[in-house]
Amino acid sequence: MDRSQIVRDSFAQQIIMQTLGISLANVEPGKVVLEMPFNDLLVQQHGFIHAGIVTTALDSACGYAAYTQMPDGAEVLTVEFKTNFLRPAQGETFRFEGIVVKAGRSITVADGQALGITAGSEKLIATMSCTLMAVMPRN
Amino acid sequence: MDRSQIVRDSFAQQIIMQTLGISLANVEPGKVVLEMPFNDLLVQQHGFIHAGIVTTALDSACGYAAYTQMPDGAEVLTVEFKTNFLRPAQGETFRFEGIVVKAGRSITVADGQALGITAGSEKLIATMSCTLMAVMPRN
Amino acid sequence: MDRSQIVRDSFAQQIIMQTLGISLANVEPGKVVLEMPFNDLLVQQHGFIHAGIVTTALDSACGYAAYTQMPDGAEVLTVEFKTNFLRPAQGETFRFEGIVVKAGRSITVADGQALGITAGSEKLIATMSCTLMAVMPRN
Amino acid sequence: MDRSQIVRDSFAQQIIMQTLGISLANVEPGKVVLEMPFNDLLVQQHGFIHAGIVTTALDSACGYAAYTQMPDGAEVLTVEFKTNFLRPAQGETFRFEGIVVKAGRSITVADGQALGITAGSEKLIATMSCTLMAVMPRN
Numbered sequence: 001m002d003r004s005q006i007v008r009d010s011f012a013q014q015i016i017m018q019t020l021g022i023s024l025a026n027v028e029p030g031k032v033v034l035e036m037p038f039n040d041l042l043v044q045q046h047g048f049i050h051a052g053i054v055t056t057a058l059d060s061a062c063g064y065a066a067y068t069q070m071p072d073g074a075e076v077l078t079v080e081f082k083t084n085f086l087r088p089a090q091g092e093t094f095r096f097e098g099i100v101v102k103a104g105r106s107i108t109v110a111d112g113q114a115l116g117i118t119a120g121s122e123k124l125i126a127t128m129s130c131t132l133m134a135v136m137p138r139n
Numbered sequence: 140m141d142r143s144q145i146v147r148d149s150f151a152q153q154i155i156m157q158t159l160g161i162s163l164a165n166v167e168p169g170k171v172v173l174e175m176p177f178n179d180l181l182v183q184q185h186g187f188i189h190a191g192i193v194t195t196a197l198d199s200a201c202g203y204a205a206y207t208q209m210p211d212g213a214e215v216l217t218v219e220f221k222t223n224f225l226r227p228a229q230g231e232t233f234r235f236e237g238i239v240v241k242a243g244r245s246i247t248v249a250d251g252q253a254l255g256i257t258a259g260s261e262k263l264i265a266t267m268s269c270t271l272m273a274v275m276p277r278n
Numbered sequence: 279m280d281r282s283q284i285v286r287d288s289f290a291q292q293i294i295m296q297t298l299g300i301s302l303a304n305v306e307p308g309k310v311v312l313e314m315p316f317n318d319l320l321v322q323q324h325g326f327i328h329a330g331i332v333t334t335a336l337d338s339a340c341g342y343a344a345y346t347q348m349p350d351g352a353e354v355l356t357v358e359f360k361t362n363f364l365r366p367a368q369g370e371t372f373r374f375e376g377i378v379v380k381a382g383r384s385i386t387v388a389d390g391q392a393l394g395i396t397a398g399s400e401k402l403i404a405t406m407s408c409t410l411m412a413v414m415p416r417n
Numbered sequence: 418m419d420r421s422q423i424v425r426d427s428f429a430q431q432i433i434m435q436t437l438g439i440s441l442a443n444v445e446p447g448k449v450v451l452e453m454p455f456n457d458l459l460v461q462q463h464g465f466i467h468a469g470i471v472t473t474a475l476d477s478a479c480g481y482a483a484y485t486q487m488p489d490g491a492e493v494l495t496v497e498f499k500t501n502f503l504r505p506a507q508g509e510t511f512r513f514e515g516i517v518v519k520a521g522r523s524i525t526v527a528d529g530q531a532l533g534i535t536a537g538s539e540k541l542i543a544t545m546s547c548t549l550m551a552v553m554p555r556n
Contacts, residue, residue: 010184011184013183013184014182014183014184014189015179015180015181015182015183016180016181016182016183016189016191016192019180019181040154041154041155041158042154042155042158043153043154043155044152044153044154044155044199045149045150045152045153046214050153050155050195050198050199051195051198051217051220052155052191052192052194052195052196052197052198052199053155053191053195055191055194055195055198056189056190056191056192056194056195057191058191059189059190059191059194060183060189060191075185077224078190078224079223079224079357079385079409080221080222080223080224080358080387080409081190081221081222082219082220082221082222082360082499082546083219083220083221084218084219084518084526084546084548085216085217085218085219086518086519086521086526087519101501101503101541101544102503102504102541104503106384106411107357107411109358109501109503109544111544124518124519127518127526127528127546129499129501129544129546131357131358131409131501133384133385218496218524218548219497219526219548221360221407221499223379223387223407223409225379225380225382225387226380240362240364240402240405241364241365241402243364245523245550246496246550248362248364248405248497250405263379263380266379266387266389266407268360268362268405268407270362270496270497270548272523272524288462289462291461291462292460292461292462292467293457293458293459293460293461294458294459294460294461294467294469294470297458297459318432319432319433319436320432320433320436321431321432321433322430322431322432322433323427323428323430323431324492328431328433328473328476328477329473329476329495329498330433330469330470330472330473330474330475330476330477331433331469331473333469333472333473333476333498334467334468334469334470334472334473335469336469337467337468337469337472338461338467338469353463355502356468356502357501357502358499358500358501358502359468359499359500360497360498360499360500361497361498361499362496362497363494363495363496363497
């Protein structure tokens with residue numbers, strides 16, 4: 001089955017993505033791009049997007065990047081991730097890219113980048129290193 | 140000034156906490172506890188709370204735990220965090236505890252634990268290891 | 279078979295432990311303690327034990343803590359770890375404790391603590407959060 | 418002063434690098450490359466280089482990459498790192514690359530890659546995400 005369509009179907013079921021206004025911009029084998037406009041319901045005490053929300057989008061980008069290369073029937077699970085915050089999460093819009101570094105039989109490692117975009121100018125605001133697991137349903 | 144009150148005032152300005160329904164349950168020196176009821180607007184594709192939302196609450200718990208021990212006038216910044224996911228984020232309510240491991244002059248390290256609570260029974264669902272920085276305003 | 283003995287046998291085969299002078303101080307279900315005397319062949323530019331050597335010991339402590347609870351025949355593999363450095367790695371001797379946080383069918387999460395000991399006084403110098411995997415031999 | 422020479426001088430004082438047989442292959446602004454031949458004194462129980470030793474080299478590569486862009490007089494300190502292990506650390510020789518992702522006034526973030534090289538063929542065996550701090554001597 002078309003893995004890209006499987007990703008799109010699963011993404012549509014992540015209600016949190018709609019709640020946060022995050023959309024799927026691109027899906028290709030081993031890479032997923034998400035986008036989110038600035039939203040002042042998602043800010044921390046200084047008016048920037050909360051680090052955890054940036055992380056939520058990065059996790060979904062990395063998870064679905066991994067999912068593009070998993071076998072049909074598998075579910076994708078986040079084992080762990082680490083995020084480094086490089087700049088305040090400022091921008092009119094944000095782009096989140098997840099890229100597979102190494103796809104294994106059960107464990108996949110993916111890297112993510114979050115960019116804040118203002119007037120067409122992009123700045124790297126955070127990086128993620130993420131471990132995902134393919135879980136096959138047990139019969 | 141009362142650090143506990145400073146934490147409460149800052150927390151009240153984190154609009155994202157209201158958006159997600161996260162409240163401040165306890166503040167003491169070096170430790171902060173947050174709570175959140177289950178909310179089906181925050182779920183991923185399997186109906187569990189999204190890993191990034193668990194992380195958002197853990198980051199705020201760790202950040203404010205660190206903030207309780209920072210000097211007046213300092214701002215608290217998340218440098219990085221890592222979260223391990225141990226079980227699906229299931230529960231009627233969730234509790235998030237942030238505890239300072241080592242408070243330094245500029246760098247503080249805190250650990251976080253997320254618990255899912257169902258019918259009074261608690262399960263550990265995620266752990267965080269977080270690095271925070273105290274930033275003094277430059278004149 | 280006695281898991282403690284399996285751990286001891288495997289540890290004896292980690293040649294790097296002998297090279298660095300690291301010994302097995304204690305093994306119990308879900309917890310392993312290692313020890314290392316100060317050694318000036320292992321220092322960085324300021325005369326402290328290199329962060330990577332502290333990490334080497336913590337990884338073995340966490341890995342073997344996980345291994346105590348794995349099924350016979352499984353091999354233990356480090357998926358990833360994160361280490362936070364809290365103080366310079368100073369001490370006459372060092373103790374490294376690995377404790378299982380959650381043992382799963384394939385994935386185990388363990389936490390580690392490194393302590394520097396001088397004149398009987400202990401200081402926490404680093405913490406680790408580690409993901410291990412049980413790998414069963416494929417026939 | 419020539420930052421490249423400062424890096425070389427500091428590297429020469431990391432006794433652990435000599436102990437492990439790690440040498441400095443290249444230094445340029447924001448990037449440092451280290452090399453190490455296989456050494457059977459550094460192996461874990463399966464005969465591969467121990468994950469902690471791979472991490473030791475990656476930490477030095479990332480730390481010195483950060484150090485190339487720090488002001489004269491500053492010392493470089495590892496705040497934390499995370500390493501993901503992608504393949505067994507096999508190879509005749511190993512190369513470790515540290516690259517600065519974002520250099521800040523006090524905090525620098527660097528990424529590292531470890532490659533195992535056999536008969537001229539390279540394989541990515543581990544990735545690091547590392548936070549470094551510039552510490553100015555207090556007068």
